[in-house]
Amino acid sequence: MSEPILSVKNLDVTFKNGREEVKAVRNVSFDINEGESFALVGESGSGKTTIGRTIIRINPATSGSITFEGKRISGVISKDLDTYVIRNIQMIFQDPMASLNERATIDYIVSEGLYNFNLFKSEEERREKVFRALTEVGLLEEHAERYPHEFSGGQRQRICIARVLAMEPKFIIADEPISALDVSIRAQVLNLLLDLKRERGLSYLFIAHDLTVVRYFADRIAVIHQGELKELAETEELFARPLHPYTRSLLSAVPIPDPDVEKVKKLVVYDPAMHDYSVDKPSWRELFPGHFVQANEREATEYLKMYQA
Amino acid sequence: MEAEKKPILTVRDLVVKFRVRNKELTAIRSVSLDLYEGETLAIVGESGSGKSVLTKTFTGMLENNGRIPSGSIVFDGKELTSIKSDKEWEFIRGSQIATVFQDPMTSLNPLKKIGIQITEVLEKHQKMSFAQAKPIAIELMERVGIKDAGKRFNDYPFQYSGGMRQRIVIAIALACKPKILICDEPTTALDVTIQAQILDLIRALQKEDDFTTIYITHDLGVVANVADRVAVMYAGQILEYGTVREIFYDPRHPYTWALLSSLPTLAKKGQPLYAIPGTPPTLFNEIVGDAFAPRNRYALNIDFEEEPPFYQVSPTHFAKTWLLDEMAPHADPPEAIKMMWQRGAVHRDKATQDKAGATK
Numbered sequence: 010m011s012e013p014i015l016s017v018k019n020l021d022v023t024f025k026n027g028r029e030e031v032k033a034v035r036n037v038s039f040d041i042n043e044g045e046s047f048a049l050v051g052e053s054g055s056g057k058t059t060i061g062r063t064i065i066r067i068n069p070a071t072s073g074s075i076t077f078e079g080k081r082i083s084g085v086i087s088k089d090l091d092t093y094v095i096r097n098i099q100m101i102f103q104d105p106m107a108s109l110n111e112r113a114t115i116d117y118i119v120s121e122g123l124y125n126f127n128l129f130k131s132e133e134e135r136r137e138k139v140f141r142a143l144t145e146v147g148l149l150e151e152h153a154e155r156y157p158h159e160f161s162g163g164q165r166q167r168i169c170i171a172r173v174l175a176m177e178p179k180f181i182i183a184d185e186p187i188s189a190l191d192v193s194i195r196a197q198v199l200n201l202l203l204d205l206k207r208e209r210g211l212s213y214l215f216i217a218h219d220l221t222v223v224r225y226f227a228d229r230i231a232v233i234h235q236g237e238l239k240e241l242a243e244t245e246e247l248f249a250r251p252l253h254p255y256t257r258s259l260l261s262a263v264p265i266p267d268p269d270v271e272k273v274k275k276l277v278v279y280d281p282a283m284h285d286y287s288v289d290k291p292s293w294r295e296l297f298p299g300h301f302v303q304a305n306e307r308e309a310t311e312y313l314k315m316y317q318a
Numbered sequence: 319m320e321a322e323k324k325p326i327l328t329v330r331d332l333v334v335k336f337r338v339r340n341k342e343l344t345a346i347r348s349v350s351l352d353l354y355e356g357e358t359l360a361i362v363g364e365s366g367s368g369k370s371v372l373t374k375t376f377t378g379m380l381e382n383n384g385r386i387p388s389g390s391i392v393f394d395g396k397e398l399t400s401i402k403s404d405k406e407w408e409f410i411r412g413s414q415i416a417t418v419f420q421d422p423m424t425s426l427n428p429l430k431k432i433g434i435q436i437t438e439v440l441e442k443h444q445k446m447s448f449a450q451a452k453p454i455a456i457e458l459m460e461r462v463g464i465k466d467a468g469k470r471f472n473d474y475p476f477q478y479s480g481g482m483r484q485r486i487v488i489a490i491a492l493a494c495k496p497k498i499l500i501c502d503e504p505t506t507a508l509d510v511t512i513q514a515q516i517l518d519l520i521r522a523l524q525k526e527d528d529f530t531t532i533y534i535t536h537d538l539g540v541v542a543n544v545a546d547r548v549a550v551m552y553a554g555q556i557l558e559y560g561t562v563r564e565i566f567y568d569p570r571h572p573y574t575w576a577l578l579s580s581l582p583t584l585a586k587k588g589q590p591l592y593a594i595p596g597t598p599p600t601l602f603n604e605i606v607g608d609a610f611a612p613r614n615r616y617a618l619n620i621d622f623e624e625e626p627p628f629y630q631v632s633p634t635h636f637a638k639t640w641l642l643d644e645m646a647p648h649a650d651p652p653e654a655i656k657m658m659w660q661r662g663a664v665h666r667d668k669a670t671q672d673k674a675g676a677t678k
Binding site for chain 1: 364365480509510511512513514515517518536537538539540541542543545562563566567576577578580581582583584585587590591592593594597658661662
């Protein structure tokens with residue numbers, strides 16, 4: 010297997026608020042391979058967005074390390090590497106209504122990164138890059154002269170994607186990119202992201218709470234709860250053999266568009282107090298090939314038993 | 319035999335217009351609807367389809383620039399469109415038709431104690447004293463699943479999580495025992511596990527109190543979970559309605575097909591999702607023919623010229639599409655819909671088998 014493009018090791022992120030400390034991310038480790046779409050799934054407050062923001066250096070890592078293409082990008086790094094990170098790791102945000110400058114034309118919005126990093130030699134080249142990015146997301150050249158308010162939510166999310174593409178990044182962090190969109194528009198944006206992955210070999214960190222979307226989109230899924238990874242597996246493996254009770258509660262809660270299934274389903278409620286970690290301490294264990302879960306000795310035996318029939 | 323279903327609310331040919339920047343927008347374009355006592359009706363549609371506007375007309379909450387030029391809404395024998403006084407609307411909203419909105423962060427007053435926000439409803443609408451209202455408020459808090467309700471009576475909203483706040487909003491809505499509860503995207507702002515709990519809670523309360531529920535949502539998973547009947551809205555009209563099984567396992571309108579097909583749950587991995595091309599029409603202009611026609615790959619020539627009538631599929635299932643006309647050519651629905659046919663059939667077979675097994 011090839012070298013991972015991004016590697017997160019023992020990452021801690023702690024926020025200080027006066028004397029209070031909030032551990033938003035605790036000892037999180039995972040690798041993302043080149044060309045892979047890796048999903049981080051969890052509820053609000055789980056720390057999933059914080060991890061994304063720490064990777065692009067908006068939040069500092071308290072301890073642990075993040076490496077990109079083998080180079081450490083967390084902590085103090087050189088100006089050149091910082092520029093390299095900004096160019097090559099780009100982020101798409103949740104709400105396209107809030108993430109575009111209302112007073113700038115689409116042309117400026119898409120080329121802002123190009124201006125900042127002098128990524129063009131002539132005006133002609135800049136315009137060509139903008140048009141290429143717009144065409145790639147299914148918008149027209151003529152849209153460049155317009156303003157964000159003239160576009161619908163789905164179109165605005167494409168503008169956000171065009172802005173990211175203009176930088177020609179290798180790695181994209183998509184933070185709930187379709188949750189704010191209407192159902193009929195979501196499919197367009199998801200298809201676009203998948204096409205780009207195929208055509209450009211992009212790697213994704215897809216941050217989401219909706220497991221049905223993640224199942225369709227991601228190659229591997231990590232489940233995060235209160236700042237800690239609880240389970241990590243290939244997508245279909247996770248759906249076939251969910252181990253951690255939190256994963257099982259998430260799966261049971263996702264509404265499925267099938268009334269006969271939905272009307273008889275039983276909710277699994279997760280209570281972190283169910284774990285007795287007083288003596289037998291939990292660790293990160295690989296119970297099936299490539300399928301990891303946080304469990305102690307006793308739980309690991311129980312989890313394995315669930316799928317031995 | 320099922321007992322004859324009694325409509326509690328009847329909407330006929332309702333039109334709602336808004337005046338925006340000196341132009342008139344038609345948000346509801348002739349909607350008719352029956353709501354039956356005790357049922358849960360889900361109204362599904364994208365933003366701008368008119369689903370929220372429609373239910374706002376039931377409680378007199380249209381924005382000031384909105385008006386109802388024609389049509390009628392009859393609730394409990396009373397014509398709601400002719401209500402003029404705020405007092406009458408307050409009576410309806412206070413004790414007859416209550417609404418739970420999407421965002422529990424904004425529907426509670428951040429400066430008032432949780433308990434007081436419930437008792438003040440009882441004091442105003444039921445003319446109770448505070449002493450009378452307090453135990454009832456605490457009981458309501460317990461019923462919506464707030465532990466130690468007595469102690470938490472004096473908490474402020476910021477001390478509650480999003481899910482708990484939505485529970486309080488539900489308690490306030492149910493305080494005066496309404497006949498109809500309108501839930502306008504009640505769980506969109508909540509996490510999935512909390513969403514599932516809130517949906518279960520509303521279902522349990524409905525069983526205890528016997529009210530009628532209208533859900534407004536764009537999430538077809540939620541619809542499958544809660545609804546007895548479903549109405550699909552697009553561009554200010556209802557395009558199709560039927561029982562929840564009819565809409566999911568045997569949909570007839572191409573828009574319903576498109577909505578279901580675009581869901582990732584029904585897609586095969588590695589194949590592109592079905593995406594509905596284009597955007598909904600602007601409601602500032604008069605719409606000729608079927609509003610969905612420009613985005614509809616099954617559109618017939620007539621769809622661009624003449625608005626289709628409702629065709630009856632079953633005694634409970636109606637769809638407004640020319641495809642159901644006997645003159646229409648055969649249309650082969652998308653793969654995802656055929657999958658839904660199968661799923662429905664599988665469950666149907668299972669159900670009949672179970673029944674056969676039970677009678678033996």
